[in-house]
Amino acid sequence: xxxxxxxxxxxxxxxxxxxxxxxxxxxxxxxxxxxxxxxxxxxxxxxxxxxxxxxxxxxxxxxxxxxxxxxxxxxxxxxxxxxxxxxxxxxxxxxxxxxxxxxxxxxxxxxxxxxxxxxxxxxxxxxxxxxxxxxxxxxxxxxxxxxxxxxxxxxx
Amino acid sequence: xxxxxxxxxxxxxxxxxxxxxxxxxxxxxxxxxxxxxxxxxxxxxxxxxxxxxxxxxxxxxxxxxxxxxxxxxxxxxxxxxxxxxxxxxxxxxxxxxxxxxxxxxxxxxxxxxxxxxxxxxxxxxxxxxxxxxxxxxxxxxxxxxxxxxxxxxxxx
Amino acid sequence: xxxxxxxxxxxxxxxxxxxxxxxxxxxxxxxxxxxxxxxxxxxxxxxxxxxxxxxxxxxxxxxxxxxxxxxxxxxxxxxxxxxxxxxxxxxxxxxxxxxxxxxxxxxxxxxxxxxxxxxxxxxxxxxxxxxxxxxxxxxxxxxxxxxxxxxxxxxx
Numbered sequence: 001x002x003x004x005x006x007x008x009x010x011x012x013x014x015x016x017x018x019x020x021x022x023x024x025x026x027x028x029x030x031x032x033x034x035x036x037x038x039x040x041x042x043x044x045x046x047x048x049x050x051x052x053x054x055x056x057x058x059x060x061x062x063x064x065x066x067x068x069x070x071x072x073x074x075x076x077x078x079x080x081x082x083x084x085x086x087x088x089x090x091x092x093x094x095x096x097x098x099x100x101x102x103x104x105x106x107x108x109x110x111x112x113x114x115x116x117x118x119x120x121x122x123x124x125x126x127x128x129x130x131x132x133x134x135x136x137x138x139x140x141x142x143x144x145x146x147x148x149x150x151x152x153x154x155x156x
Numbered sequence: 157x158x159x160x161x162x163x164x165x166x167x168x169x170x171x172x173x174x175x176x177x178x179x180x181x182x183x184x185x186x187x188x189x190x191x192x193x194x195x196x197x198x199x200x201x202x203x204x205x206x207x208x209x210x211x212x213x214x215x216x217x218x219x220x221x222x223x224x225x226x227x228x229x230x231x232x233x234x235x236x237x238x239x240x241x242x243x244x245x246x247x248x249x250x251x252x253x254x255x256x257x258x259x260x261x262x263x264x265x266x267x268x269x270x271x272x273x274x275x276x277x278x279x280x281x282x283x284x285x286x287x288x289x290x291x292x293x294x295x296x297x298x299x300x301x302x303x304x305x306x307x308x309x310x311x312x
Numbered sequence: 313x314x315x316x317x318x319x320x321x322x323x324x325x326x327x328x329x330x331x332x333x334x335x336x337x338x339x340x341x342x343x344x345x346x347x348x349x350x351x352x353x354x355x356x357x358x359x360x361x362x363x364x365x366x367x368x369x370x371x372x373x374x375x376x377x378x379x380x381x382x383x384x385x386x387x388x389x390x391x392x393x394x395x396x397x398x399x400x401x402x403x404x405x406x407x408x409x410x411x412x413x414x415x416x417x418x419x420x421x422x423x424x425x426x427x428x429x430x431x432x433x434x435x436x437x438x439x440x441x442x443x444x445x446x447x448x449x450x451x452x453x454x455x456x457x458x459x460x461x462x463x464x465x466x467x468x
Contacts, residue, residue, distance in 0.1 A: 016222070016235050016238040016239055016242065017219065017222075017238075019239070019242055020215070020218075020219075020238075020242050020245075023242060023245065023246060024211075024212070024215070027207075027208045027211060027212075027249060030204050030208065048342055051339075052339045052342070052369070053209075053365075053369070055336075055339060056336070056339075056369040056372070057208075057209070057212045059332070059336070059372050059373070060212070060215050060216040060219060060372040061215070062332075063329065063332075063372060063376055064219055066328070066329075079328050082328040082329075082332075083328050083331070086328065086331055086332050086335060089332075089335065090335060093339060172378070172391050172394040172395055172398065173375065173378075173394075175395070175398055176371070176374075176375075176394070176398050176401075179398060179401065179402060180367075180368070180371070183363075183364045183367060183368075183405060186360050186364070209365075213364070213365070213368040216368070216371050216372040216375060217371070220375055
């Protein structure tokens with residue numbers, strides 16, 4: 001009961017947050033496209049600084065989408081996806097810092113996880129609207145499906 | 157009743173958040189001032205990278221102030237202002253990416269919207285303190301006024 | 313009662329958030345190490361831009377950890393620590409903008425305050441787990457200790 005009440009108080013905010021997350025993804029894609037053309041990060045400082053900045057730029061987006069997914073639908077799968085994101089981010093950062101002869105990873109990372117969290121938030125909002133309009137509550141089913149789906153994130 | 161209880165648990169945090177938002181605005185103004193002197197962003201990568209970074213720098217501030225406004229006073233106007241901010245941000249980014257002969261927009265954007273959200277949060281906190289001290293509850297009036305005021309953001 | 317319920321709904325999210333905060337600290341330490349080797353920020357624009365970027369990079373981390381500490385354990389000490397952080401950040405920014413002959417401060421700042429907030433969040437989560445498992449509620453004692461400990465942050 002409490003969850004529905006909480007969602008009632010935040011669902012519009014969550015919707016706008018999701019929209020801004022989508023916008024962030026659009027910006028990031030643009031930067032990545034330009035990044036592929038210009039490839040002049042040579043010194044160690046520039047590489048590590050660039051890697052950190054890329055991670056930090058995505059951090060607020062990640063936090064926003066993880067909290068929205070956790071509050072709107074189900075806590076455990078959102079936290080699990082967040083945990084995997086942290087691991088992926090670590091691997092990205094370490095890979096970026098490596099030798100310059102290695103292929104440096106792109107501007108974006110953890111796209112699949114962020115997309116999963118975004119989808120979870122949308123399903124949560126949709127379920128809330130369904131509860132309001134049709135009085136059909138599929139929250140139990142959705143939580144089971146989400147838990148099963150979050151295990152798929154472990155596939156590399 | 158529930159709203160007052162929630163605000164009771166977060167109003168100090170919200171106050172500090174607002175203070176840090178003001179500080180962000182101060183930093184951003186400084187950078188803008190220096191930016192006007194040095195104007196050496198020429199290549200497409202540098203322009204798009206700079207635009208994205210400006211947007212990302214303001215993103216955490218925007219999220220913080222939107223959520224504070226939404227939780228402390230009224231959800232719908234805060235979400236509406238957030239929606240307009242996303243639109244303004246998109247226009248800013250596209251304008252920044254345009255031809256270099258165009259006048260590039262400054263460092264800051266959406267100042268009016270962020271100020272509106274900041275004001276909403278402050279009014280919400282003030283209303284909460286009023287409820288505690290004087291037992292006068294103007295929440296209904298404030299919500300009506302805020303809804304009307306948010307329509308003024310549509311004026312370009 | 314209500315606090316315990318809220319923590320019940322967010323404690324996994326908080327744990328992952330704390331993990332990502334630790335990761336941010338790891339990245340920041342790396343950048344600081346590289347920063348000490350390369351020291352080529354000479355013009356006023358570069359200095360102010362770098363200072364602002366450092367502050368903004370840490371901003372999402374600060375907000376996340378302050379809200380987690382405030383929601384999981386006790387509101388007033390978290391907000392007080394946040395207030396001190398804002399003051400320290402201001403001093404850092406002003407110091408960074410100063411004459412280049414001055415010793416510029418490092419990449420990181422407010423480490424002690426962020427660590428205090430991180431510790432508060434962890435104690436809050438641990439206390440919640442203790443309430444669930446052993447039915448021992450030390451929340452009152454912990455709040456008193458936290459309030460006393462937050463006063464120690466005033467020592468420069």
